[in-house]
Amino acid sequence: MKYQFSEEQYALGVSVDAYFGKTVTSTWQRELWDSSTGRDETFWAQLSALGLIAILLPEDHGGFDGSLTDLIPALEAAGRYAVPDALIESVLLAPAALAGAGSPVQRAEWLEAVATGELRTTVSLREGALVPDAHVADLILLRHGDCLQAYRSEDVELERVYSQDPARRLFTVRPYPGSGQPLPRSTEQMARLEAIELVATAAFINGICEHLLDTTVGYAKERQQFGRAVGSFMAVKHLLADGASRLWLSQIAARAAATELAGTEIPQHLEHSDHLRSPAHSALTGAVSARLVANDTQALVNHVALQVHGGIGFTFEHDLQFWLKRGKVLEQLHGGTAELAHRVGVAAIAEESAAEADEPPGRAQPE
Amino acid sequence: MDLSFTPEQQAFRKQVRHWLEDHRPTVEFEPYYTERGLAQHLEWEQELIEAGWSAPGWPVEYGGRGLDAWSQLIYDEEYARLDLPERINKMGLIHGGPTVIAHGTAQQKADWVPKILDNSQIWCQGFSEPGAGSDLAALSTRGRIQGDQIILNGQKTWTSFGSIATTMFALVRTDPAAQKHRGISFVVFDLDTPGIEVRPLRQLHGHAGFAEVFFTDAAIPLANVVGPLNEGWRIAQTSLSLERGTGRGVHTRLARAVGEVARLAAVSGREADVERLGPLVAWNYAYHHGSYALTDIIESGADAYAISSIMKLRMSELLTQVREEQLALLGERAEQVPPAAAHDPLPVTLREYWHARAGEIYAGTSQIQKNIIAERGLGLPREPRP
Numbered sequence: 001m002k003y004q005f006s007e008e009q010y011a012l013g014v015s016v017d018a019y020f021g022k023t024v025t026s027t028w029q030r031e032l033w034d035s036s037t038g039r040d041e042t043f044w045a046q047l048s049a050l051g052l053i054a055i056l057l058p059e060d061h062g063g064f065d066g067s068l069t070d071l072i073p074a075l076e077a078a079g080r081y082a083v084p085d086a087l088i089e090s091v092l093l094a095p096a097a098l099a100g101a102g103s104p105v106q107r108a109e110w111l112e113a114v115a116t117g118e119l120r121t122t123v124s125l126r127e128g129a130l131v132p133d134a135h136v137a138d139l140i141l142l143r144h145g146d147c148l149q150a151y152r153s154e155d156v157e158l159e160r161v162y163s164q165d166p167a168r169r170l171f172t173v174r175p176y177p178g179s180g181q182p183l184p185r186s187t188e189q190m191a192r193l194e195a196i197e198l199v200a201t202a203a204f205i206n207g208i209c210e211h212l213l214d215t216t217v218g219y220a221k222e223r224q225q226f227g228r229a230v231g232s233f234m235a236v237k238h239l240l241a242d243g244a245s246r247l248w249l250s251q252i253a254a255r256a257a258a259t260e261l262a263g264t265e266i267p268q269h270l271e272h273s274d275h276l277r278s279p280a281h282s283a284l285t286g287a288v289s290a291r292l293v294a295n296d297t298q299a300l301v302n303h304v305a306l307q308v309h310g311g312i313g314f315t316f317e318h319d320l321q322f323w324l325k326r327g328k329v330l331e332q333l334h335g336g337t338a339e340l341a342h343r344v345g346v347a348a349i350a351e352e353s354a355a356e357a358d359e360p361p362g363r364a365q366p367e
Numbered sequence: 368m369d370l371s372f373t374p375e376q377q378a379f380r381k382q383v384r385h386w387l388e389d390h391r392p393t394v395e396f397e398p399y400y401t402e403r404g405l406a407q408h409l410e411w412e413q414e415l416i417e418a419g420w421s422a423p424g425w426p427v428e429y430g431g432r433g434l435d436a437w438s439q440l441i442y443d444e445e446y447a448r449l450d451l452p453e454r455i456n457k458m459g460l461i462h463g464g465p466t467v468i469a470h471g472t473a474q475q476k477a478d479w480v481p482k483i484l485d486n487s488q489i490w491c492q493g494f495s496e497p498g499a500g501s502d503l504a505a506l507s508t509r510g511r512i513q514g515d516q517i518i519l520n521g522q523k524t525w526t527s528f529g530s531i532a533t534t535m536f537a538l539v540r541t542d543p544a545a546q547k548h549r550g551i552s553f554v555v556f557d558l559d560t561p562g563i564e565v566r567p568l569r570q571l572h573g574h575a576g577f578a579e580v581f582f583t584d585a586a587i588p589l590a591n592v593v594g595p596l597n598e599g600w601r602i603a604q605t606s607l608s609l610e611r612g613t614g615r616g617v618h619t620r621l622a623r624a625v626g627e628v629a630r631l632a633a634v635s636g637r638e639a640d641v642e643r644l645g646p647l648v649a650w651n652y653a654y655h656h657g658s659y660a661l662t663d664i665i666e667s668g669a670d671a672y673a674i675s676s677i678m679k680l681r682m683s684e685l686l687t688q689v690r691e692e693q694l695a696l697l698g699e700r701a702e703q704v705p706p707a708a709a710h711d712p713l714p715v716t717l718r719e720y721w722h723a724r725a726g727e728i729y730a731g732t733s734q735i736q737k738n739i740i741a742e743r744g745l746g747l748p749r750e751p752r753p
Contacts, residue, residue, distance in 0.1 A: 001376075001437060002369040003660040009368075069368050217745045232748040234738065240745055241737035245677040252660045253653035259368040289649035296646060341645030345632065348648040349641065352629040 003252065005073055013073025016050055020081040026319050032084055033166040039085060039136050047091060048117025050074075056096045061111035063099070067262035068196060072203045072255055079207020082322040084167035086122055086132035088200045094121035094141050097148055097193055101186035106150070110139065123148070124173075125194055126334070134158055134171040141183070142173060148186035155179035165325040192266040194334075195287035199261060201330055202254040202294035208327045209247045209297055212305040215320070216240065220308055230308070239304045246297040250290075257283070257290035276354035285347040292340040298327045299337070370659075372441070379438055383420075383445045390414050391449055398712065399455045400530045400567065400575045408455045409486060416485050422460050429468060429476070430484045436666040440616075440658070447616030450623070458528055459483035459490030461615065463536040463555070466605045470553075470594040479534075479555065491558075493523035493537030493580060494603070501735050503538070504548045504600060508582060510539035512596075515589045517541065517554060519562070519582035525729070529578025530567040532558055542597050553599035556587035572721040573712035617682055618651075618658040624689045624719070625651045631696040640696060647689050654678075654685060673744030680736040683726035690723040 005013065023043060032038050047053065055070050057063025064070075071092060078087050085091075095114050098121065099107065113119035123141035124131045125148075134140050135158055140151045156179070159172045186193075217240055220231030230236050264283040267275060275281050302324055306313045313320040331337065372380070392411050397404030415421045424439040425431025434442065454460060464483045467475055482488040499506040508521030519539060526535075535558055542550030558565055562585030568577035594602040625647050632640040661678055664671045693716065694701045704714055712718065727733045741747045 001372060001659060001663060003656075003663040005368060213745075217747065220747060228751065229748050231741075232750055234734070234750055237741035237747050237750075238734065238737040240747065241680075241740035244740055244745055245680050245737075248674065248677050249650070249653040249657045249681060252656045253649075255368060256370060256656040256659075257652075259370050263370075285648075286652055289652040292646060292649040293653045296650075338642060341649075342638070342642045344645035344648045345629075345641035345643070348625070348629045348644060349633040352626050353633060355626070356630075 003255070005069070005255075009070050009073055012051075012070065013077055016052070016074040017077040017080070019046060019050065020077055020083060024081040024083055026322075029082070029084060029167060029319075029322060037136055038167065038169045039133070044085065044120065044136075045117060047085070047087075048115075052091050053095055053117055054115040056092065057099050057111055057115050058107075061099070061107060062115035063111070068199065068258045069255065069262050071200070072258050075200055075203035076207040076210065076251070079204040079209075080211045082167070082208065082211070082326050086169075088197065088204060089122045089124075089132055090120060090137070092200050093125070093193065093197055094123040094137075094139070096196060097123055097141055097183065097186065097189065098139075098150070100192065101148060101183035101189040102150075103184050106181070106183065114139075125190070125197055130161055130170040131173045132168060132170055134173050135160070135169060140173055142175065142180075146187040146190060148183045148190075149175075149180040150183055151175050151180040163329065165329050167322070167326070168329065188268045191268065191284060192261075195261055195266065195284050198287045198291040198334060198340075199254055199257045201334065202250070202291040203258070205294040205298045205327065205330050206247065206251045206254055208323050208330070209243070209250070209294075209301040212301050212320075212323050212327070213240065213243050213247060216243075216305045216308045236308055239308060243297070243301040243304045246293075246300060250293045250297040253286075253290040253293045257286040260286050276350050281347070281351065285344060285351070288340055288343050288347070291334065292337065292344055295331050295337045295340065298331050302327045302331075372437075376437060376441060380441045380445060383442050384448075386418065386420065387445055387449055387451065390418070391451055396452050398574060398576070399453075399528075405455070405531055408452055411452060412454065412456070412486055421484055422464070425460075425464070425484070426468070429464075429480050436662045440662050443616030444619045447619035447623075455528060455531060456483060456486055456489050458492045458532075458536075459488065459534070462492060463490040463534075466536070466553070466602060467555070467593055469605050470602050474590070475555070475593060488534045489528065489532045490534045490536060491526050491528045491532035491578075493526060493535045495525045496522060497524055501732055504551070506538055506540060506551065508537070508539045509543065510541040510552060510554065512541060512589060513586075516586045517552075517589055517592070519556075519585040519587060521582050523580040523582075524568075526565075526578045526580055527576055527729075529565055529580055530575060532565075532578075534558060535580065536593070538599050538603055541592075541599075545597060548600045550597055551599040551603075552596050553593045553602040554587060555591045555593060556585075560585050560587055562586065569710060570721075570725075572718045573710055574718070614658060614678060614682060618655050621654060621682065621686055621689070622651055624686065624693070628689055628692050628696065631693065635696055643692060643695075647685070647692060650681075650685050651689075654681060657681070673740050676731070676736040676739040677744070679730060680733055680740065683723070683733060686723040686726055690720040694720055 032040060051064065052074055054063045055066035059065045098110055098114060110119055114121060119138045120136055121139045122131055122133045122137040125143055127143045131140060138153055140156060141148050142151065155175055157174045161170045161172055163170055220236055220240065221229050223230045260283040264279045266280045266284060305320060306324060309320055312318055396407040399405050399408045419432060423432040423434045423442050427433040460483060464480055467479055483490055494503060496506050496508060508519065508523060510517040510519055523537060534555065536555045538551050539554055540550050541552040562583045564581045566579045567575045568579055569575045570577055628647060629644055632644045657678060661671060661674055664674060742749055
């Protein structure tokens, strides 16, 4: 049992954090809001150079054959800096979909260029949902029914949809009739891809919460009222402790869920009763759970951060809004808290009924 | 990250599981504070003692098995999985004994530690007082030094296992002139010392596990001070941090409580009930891995002080939420109990509900835990204290 990242995983997190710390500044972010694409080509190139895109790709196609856990420190760092790019979709999910669900021909054609960052991708796993960063993608993966379809940028028409978070670039994507090609193994890969999306988003959200808590704790130590730091009042302290206690567990949950997922084959029909007590079912429930816990944590920390900052945090000039808005946006994605809660509830009831058979008999406690 | 147990650890789990399954009691025990219940508990614990399963985490030289934190966790999980009876000497096994092992003299260790291990002494903790709860260092039970004795006067309260205990470890004020935290000593004494009176206290769910303990010129040996005189506050930190610790299988009990709620939600079938179940299951998942992560931290020897408070806080909050949900699912019949006198113990579901509520108070209230997390974990300034 080990709940620490490996030295390599930790080191990647540190170098990614250092790069973001240098690059993802407030000025840079605010300039991008008003630029035409909202994206910086050199930033994307550097993400590839850091090896982030290649991590989940197979070695024989220019990748590192890594695991989802390898990416968690980088995703947490991205959340800490509120990185504007659709990192989860472009760096992680679309490449993983192509590698896992693509035909040998598709893999041979695309993966190496994806690994180097030359071929930029994005994806939406929910049919009809908005697609982030579609305007800078060379390859867009869309869901139709149970299948993913790959489109080149010239195969689709894009219409920008504006977000309350000015860093996000969202698009309605309309493919031209007859265009695109299916990823042949996407149906059997769907459950796994959805789980990866949930865990990766949970890690990103945890990064957002980490920043919000750190910056709010810092502010509470400095801000003086009634002749002392506001952070010395229990009313304020307890808000921050509520956030910190949830965040610690939320980080552990996402790291554990990523590791379980990385080590488990996810079959296609998990609702089948044979699978209910399987590691795959528990890894999948773990992924939804980690995301739900991150959502709960985010909702609370978001509230605490603004509340403790008070009026200054409510200004457009203050950077707190980067994390407040991104946090609320991510909270609603992938079904949002209510749907995630329902999914976990359904899974737990199914597992519990399957478990009743092999429950230890009898109890020795008094009634 | 590596979320698997080693083959040795898996084999150890099997060994523990087989032994517990083969030897566990087959009847439901009466409460330990009744004569029959106490006999049942002692008989069961005698089996544990003889087989070396009484305190497996203790060092071998003190009769334990010297288990590391992971094996202790496995043992605790297996004990909790079978819902085996609460250990009546847990204040001695988890708090008092390890504190004596850490800070006691050779003589104190020889006198007390084996007796905790074999239940020839049952220990209880004398920290809280009517005027010293969250502000524990405000305690006023006086320990006046007179020759080679300490004369105790004052009162302790909320003393778990007090009604059956033979021995108390307590914090008493031995130097009233010193600053609040400085004049306190950690002492151990027999409860049948003349001048000590134990009055059982019934809890709101009808159980009589608590006691109040009164001291009137009770003379105990000065040699029973653990650690240096007037440094009891520091010594007690060992006991307090052990009390928060890894929770001793509490994550297994939380998981079982969530399972009970899942079954009720399955019967109800209402979508709203399924949806409210979700966060309980999800946080249980996080708590399970949190328990393991904390074990990893403890095993690596790192400082787990604030993390222990996080776990204690979240446990009591989560368990209360789960038990609230259980009552909600039982609905208006949740209040119904078998015909009984007003002061009789409540049946298990209601007892577990109120017990969860107590968890937000004992071993440092949720508010005290939040102070620790904020000050020790986040480095926020202390509230100005008079």
